[in-house]
Amino acid sequence: MSTRAVILRVAALLLLLVFVTAPQLFAFAFAPLTANDAPAIYNQGSLLALTLSHLRIVALATLASTILAVALGIFVTRPAGREFLPLSRSLVNIGQTFPPIAVLAIAVPLVGFGDKPTFIALFLYGLLPIFENTLAGLSEVSPRTLEAAKGMGMNARQRLWQVELPLALPVMLAGIRLSVIISLGTATIGSTVAAKGLGEVIIAGLQSNNVAFILQGGLVVALLAILINDGLGLAERVAARRLGRPMGGLA
Amino acid sequence: MLTLRPALHLDRLGSVIAVLIGVALFASPFVTYRANRIVSGEGRLLVDALPPAGAVAVIAVVLGVALCAVLAQRPLVRLAAACLGLVTIFPAVGFSAGFVTPAGNTFARVSPAIGFWLLALALALLAADALTRLRLGPWGRLAALSLAAGALALLLLSGAWGDLSLMKEYANRAESFWREARQHLWLAFGSMLAACLAGLPLGMISHRVPALRSSILQGLGVVQTIPSIALFGILIAPLGYLAANVPLAAALGIRGIGAAPAFIALFLYSLLPVVANTMAGLAQVPADVTEAARGMGLSRRQRLVQIELPLAFPVILAGIRIVLVQNIGLATVAALIGGGGFGTFVFQGIGQTATDLVLLGALPTVALSFAAAIILDAIIDLTRRGAHDRD
DSSP states (O other): OOHHHHHHHHHHHHHHHHHHHOGGGGHHHHGGGOOTTOOSSOOSSOHHHHHHHHHHHHHHHHHHHHHHHHHHHHHHHSGGGGGGHHHHHHHHHHHTTSOHHHHHHHHHHHHOSSHHHHHHHHHHHHHHHHHHHHHHHHHHSOHHHHHHHHHTTOOHHHHIIIIIHHHHHHHHHHHHHHHHHHHHHHHHHGGGGTOSSTHHHHHHHHHHTOHHHHHHHHHHHHHHHHHHHHHHHHHHHHHHHHTTOOOOOOO | OOOOOOSOOOOHHHHHHHHHHHHHHHHSOSEEEESSSSSOOEEEOHHHHSOHHHHHHHHHHHHHHHHHHHHOOOHHHHHHHHHHHHHHHHHHHHHHHHHHSOTTOSSOEEEEOHHHHHHHHHHHHHHHHHHHHHTOOHHHHHHHHHHHHHHHHHHHHTTTTTTSHHHHHHHHTHHHHHHHHHHHHIIIIIHHHHHHHHHHHHHHHHHHOHHHHHHHHHHHHHHHHSOHHHHHHHHHHHHHHHHHHOHHHHHTTOOSSSHHHHHHHHHHHHHHHHHHHHHHHHHTSOHHHHHHHHHTTOOHHHIIIIIIHHHHHHHHHHHHHHHHHHHHHHGGGGGGGTOOSTHHHHHHHHHHTOHHHHHHHHHHHHHHHHHHHHHHHHHHHHHHHHHHHHO
């Protein structure tokens, strides 16, 4: 990353932090967008609290889907789970044609309004990219490497923990990053089912026809997603570098 | 041909499916009965949801399928069993709605319950596994899709589902349903076409000019990262300003809220896959092929149109497949900012806690993106084959 890119990201992060902690400082910038003396800055709750609960639900859901997806990915690549491999591949393909909003909407009648349907949608939809990349990462490990590990006297468990998983880690991290980014967006829509999150700001703006709310909500969510994507991309590159193979991605 | 097989092979996946079927048949409600559209309902087990003879017949067929899933190994047999199960339970749930609803009661609503969905899931898993193992070619997959679509059309047109709550919601909104369907397709396909018109030249230019490559990809990557509703929101402010201050924009129907920001956002999301895949497709054209074309005296333009683009076509199509599936899903969110589409019913349904209204919006979206994925995958396979024949 060039110095300019680093400075740009640090500046964006600082801007985001200042905005969510003291949004009133920016009232002058949003005031021209309002009409009839409507408030220029979201006033129905603290932006900081909304940001934190937005991040909390994404983090919890991603943690849960990572655990299950990685476990499933390991299972179907072991001899005991091979019979499930072809089906699980096509299920991932089919599952990704489901729009996240559909998962969210279908979860509401089952568990009611609030954080729960959002968590379920984030969890279920988050499984797919992580599972797909765990499969890809584990099946990319060359049979010769595994043979060598076997030759060194490693048992199946040691091969998994010391050879396969470390080699698959960068690809798995890419799946987790994708899952987090999708989740950040779905969590925003989650505000339509009364989950606490930054979508509230945008939806309040849409309901009261206040463009200032819509814009600031949109900007905070966008900046958050871009910075988190960059941060996780950095983690992938670090993991790849540890393996001594530089990875060129679209990060 | 005779082959020796172990006497009894228990299929693991089949066993899981059989357990699912067992739970669905005997421990979960098949349909939900509600006195009216909004109140919460009571579940009815399969044995209470159909006349005795019908219930016995459905249970017998589905248990037969479960047995098949555990014991049969041939994919074709398993597929046939799964299809038999599906064509049994889908009409059955519609029939059950008529049976459970008291005669003359027009307020009562009957919806498929968890038991039905579990059965459908188990049978669909069995069918999907069998289809995966059959490794159908592109034409085979298209044929399977047409058969499934035909069966679905027959089910809906025959009125077998007429008593289900989902179809009652549809009957109340038939007109707006098709209007939103057109809007949804226009948003998804229109923005895709616009992205192809802009993205193909952009991809070709970045292929020729390496200096542009990383900045274009990075810029589009950033756009792709922004969640849909946030991007809609960011676009609403400038479009609203345009509409208020530029009479031409307002005359073209551009407003801050509505289809315009949704269309533009979908267009922007679509650019990355189109541009990136155009570049990747052109980059994988072997250098000796372009060399040979140059040797034959083809001009730069002829080489691009006659050699490079056709060879890059399957990869470009793969980008278009990503765009289409992504757009069909994202267009659902457009309803939130007044952009219309199937999302209208989803958000109305969320607001009224009417599950069947949510499904009325969600199921066509899922079916549409599923069909789009299968059709485009098949076309990609066919063009790949074509490209290989030419080699």
